[in-house]
Amino acid sequence: MSETYEILTIKSNEQAEGRFTRPSVAARTRQDRAARRAFFIITLLPVALIIIVAVALLIRAWPILSAYQLSDLLFSEVWKPGEGKFGFWPFILGTVWVTVVGVVLSVPACLLVSIYLAEYAHAATRTIAKPVLDLLAAIPPVVYGVWGLLAIVPFVDDVLAPLSDRWLGSISIFAVNQPTGFGILAGGIVLAVMIAPLIISVVYEVFSTVPNDLRHASLAVGATQWQTIRNIVLPQVMPGIIAAVVLGASRALGETIAVLMVVGNVPQIPTSIFDSAYPLPALIANNYGEMMSIPLYDAALLGAALVLLVVILIFNILSTMVLQRMLRRKWA
Amino acid sequence: MDAHIQVNNLNVYYGRQQALKDVNIEIPKKQITVIMGPSGCGKTTLLKTFNRFLELTDGAQITGEVLVDGENIYDREVDVTEVRKAVGLLAQRPSPLPMSIFDNIVYGMHIHRMKRDRREYKAAVKHYLEIAGLWDEVQKRLHDPATSLSIGQQQRLCLARGLAVEPEIILGDEPTSALDPISSQNIESRLLDLKQNYTTVIVTHTLRQARRLADYVIYMYLGEVIEAGPAKEVFTNPKHERTKQYLEGLF
Ligand SMILES: Nc1ncnc2c1ncn2[C@@H]1O[C@H](COP(=O)(O)OP(=O)(O)O)[C@@H](O)[C@H]1O
Ligand SMILES: [Mg+2]
Numbered sequence: 333m334s335e336t337y338e339i340l341t342i343k344s345n346e347q348a349e350g351r352f353t354r355p356s357v358a359a360r361t362r363q364d365r366a367a368r369r370a371f372f373i374i375t376l377l378p379v380a381l382i383i384i385v386a387v388a389l390l391i392r393a394w395p396i397l398s399a400y401q402l403s404d405l406l407f408s409e410v411w412k413p414g415e416g417k418f419g420f421w422p423f424i425l426g427t428v429w430v431t432v433v434g435v436v437l438s439v440p441a442c443l444l445v446s447i448y449l450a451e452y453a454h455a456a457t458r459t460i461a462k463p464v465l466d467l468l469a470a471i472p473p474v475v476y477g478v479w480g481l482l483a484i485v486p487f488v489d490d491v492l493a494p495l496s497d498r499w500l501g502s503i504s505i506f507a508v509n510q511p512t513g514f515g516i517l518a519g520g521i522v523l524a525v526m527i528a529p530l531i532i533s534v535v536y537e538v539f540s541t542v543p544n545d546l547r548h549a550s551l552a553v554g555a556t557q558w559q560t561i562r563n564i565v566l567p568q569v570m571p572g573i574i575a576a577v578v579l580g581a582s583r584a585l586g587e588t589i590a591v592l593m594v595v596g597n598v599p600q601i602p603t604s605i606f607d608s609a610y611p612l613p614a615l616i617a618n619n620y621g622e623m624m625s626i627p628l629y630d631a632a633l634l635g636a637a638l639v640l641l642v643v644i645l646i647f648n649i650l651s652t653m654v655l656q657r658m659l660r661r662k663w664a
Numbered sequence: 665m666d667a668h669i670q671v672n673n674l675n676v677y678y679g680r681q682q683a684l685k686d687v688n689i690e691i692p693k694k695q696i697t698v699i700m701g702p703s704g705c706g707k708t709t710l711l712k713t714f715n716r717f718l719e720l721t722d723g724a725q726i727t728g729e730v731l732v733d734g735e736n737i738y739d740r741e742v743d744v745t746e747v748r749k750a751v752g753l754l755a756q757r758p759s760p761l762p763m764s765i766f767d768n769i770v771y772g773m774h775i776h777r778m779k780r781d782r783r784e785y786k787a788a789v790k791h792y793l794e795i796a797g798l799w800d801e802v803q804k805r806l807h808d809p810a811t812s813l814s815i816g817q818q819q820r821l822c823l824a825r826g827l828a829v830e831p832e833i834i835l836g837d838e839p840t841s842a843l844d845p846i847s848s849q850n851i852e853s854r855l856l857d858l859k860q861n862y863t864t865v866i867v868t869h870t871l872r873q874a875r876r877l878a879d880y881v882i883y884m885y886l887g888e889v890i891e892a893g894p895a896k897e898v899f900t901n902p903k904h905e906r907t908k909q910y911l912e913g914l915f
Contacts, residue, residue, distance in 0.1 A: 545757060545759040546759060546762065548755065548759065549759040549760075549822070550771070551717070551748060552715065552748055552753040553772030553775065553825065553828075553829050554772065554775065554776060555772070555775045559775055563771070563775075564762070
């Protein structure tokens with residue numbers, strides 16, 4: 333292919349007096365090709381970077397991966413580095429709990445907001461609401477962490493925990509076993525707010541891929557706007573909504589500082605949303621660089637980082653693939 | 665004249681731009697009315713005021729009245745979905761819903777709970793596909809996606825879908841402009857067949873189609889209705905200089 337291309341170019345050089353050829357053209361073509369190649373390489377850089385990071389993590393985690401079975405590392409419950417016990421399970425569960433609670437709290441509200449913005453709001457409302465949401469995404473995580481510490485943790489402790497204890501205490505996932513306010517629910521609430529702008533803007537985009545002709549076809553036979561959304565628009569955007577949620581989840585999985593500040597950081601198997609937990613990112617951030625004299629400790633933490641990276645990459649790739657297919661359809 | 669739609673002092677603005685200027689017309693019952701005029705003169709806008717589609721456009725403002733059977737469809741108490749059920753629309757581009765052929769026809773009937781059981785829906789689907797002249801072509805593939813039909817078939821499907829909610833009025837905004845000549849002719853003959861039972865209002869920018877279809881003609885120019893009257897009179901003896909020029913193809 334590239335050879336053919338070369339031959340053609342040379343040929344056109346030879347016929348320099350042809351109708352479309354000027355002496356400068358060859359140089360310009362060459363420049364153009366060089367520029368294209370440069371941009372291509374720059375585009376590849378992030379991919380290369382991810383691969384480099386993954387490989388580096390793998391190499392550094394190798395000592396622990398070769399000393400223990402992967403399933404032992406992932407599923408054993410005891411984390412006592414001093415005794416050579418490296419079980420990731422409490423941290424994996426902590427990550428999953430906080431993420432699931434964050435997503436569950438966030439998604440319903442996000443859907444309502446994006447449906448409102450995409451389907452009901454006037455253009456004027458939209459032009460105000462969109463930048464405000466983008467602003468929400470620009471608040472640094474540590475600020476969310478402080479907010480969680482000052483507002484959410486006391487709120488959970490003083491209001492939600494007593495309420496739950498009174499009405500839902502018999503259901504184990506709502507039981508209040510450690511009444512401090514620090515825990516999964518506080519982390520989940522903070523995460524819910526943090527991932528909302530991302531989910532809303534992606535879902536909004538997905539809604540705008542549905543051609544207006546379809547909405548009009550439904551309205552024209554006398555369907556209400558809600559009937560039109562439910563029967564026509566929602567089925568079209570469902571894959572995109574799921575992808576947006578997965579994208580939000582992958583953001584929540586990796587969120588470190590804000591969660592770390594409110595989640596309690598106790599390496600245990602949580603059973604209730606009021607329990608403390610210790611998600612993977614918090615484990616790595618809190619401990620890396622300390623007590624490095626313990627054998628395999630460094631490798632264990634980097635192994636945890638590798639697990640996190642792989643899960644987030646899978647989530648991201650899947651949702652990006654779905655979303656790109658949908659967004660392309662808009663122009664098709 | 666037995667007017668089905670009556671338009672009084674109608675003005676429409678898009679932002680600051682005025683798209684319709686003091687329109688006063690009557691649309692006769694159970695005839696084909698053709699709205700014609702050069703592109704951009706407000707034909708689509710006028711048509712959209714008849715099924716309250718104008719309010720789907722951000723920034724569109726409307727003053728005046730549109731009476732259907734003597735009732736102003738812009739009154740506060742009017743249920744817009746009832747208006748749209750009574751006033752069907754055939755769009756410029758066919759827009760099959762992303763579901764099967766069968767479900768496309770059922771969609772509106774189901775929304776309005778018009779039939780009791782599946783047997784009744786089946787019978788209705790057959791009935792309206794026959795009216796739209798599509799039954800023979802699709803009876804073996806009712807559960808295929810509607811998008812698998814040709815463009816011409818899709819437009820007939822949209823006609824059937826509109827008719828299925830039992831409207832009294834059919835609007836068509838250049839309903840054949842996206843179709844090939846044979847499909848266009850097919851739609852035209854459907855509309856001619858249907859005119860005993862429905863009041864039909866068609867926008868067209870081709871004079872020939874207007875001549876073929878029209879019982880009654882409205883000629884518009886720059887947002888104003890220049891001339892309106894029975895087709896015979898307007899085509900043979902236009903009162904207005906502009907109409908005459910348009911009919912002679914001078915612009
Ligand atoms: N959504 C809109 N926003 C602003 N102006 C519009 C809009 N739709 C139509 N117009 C303007 O209103 C006028 C009439 O348009 P339209 O009714 O579509 O004309 P026609 O159907 O006769 O071609 C045109 O000048 C057009 O530019
Ligand atoms: Mg038009």
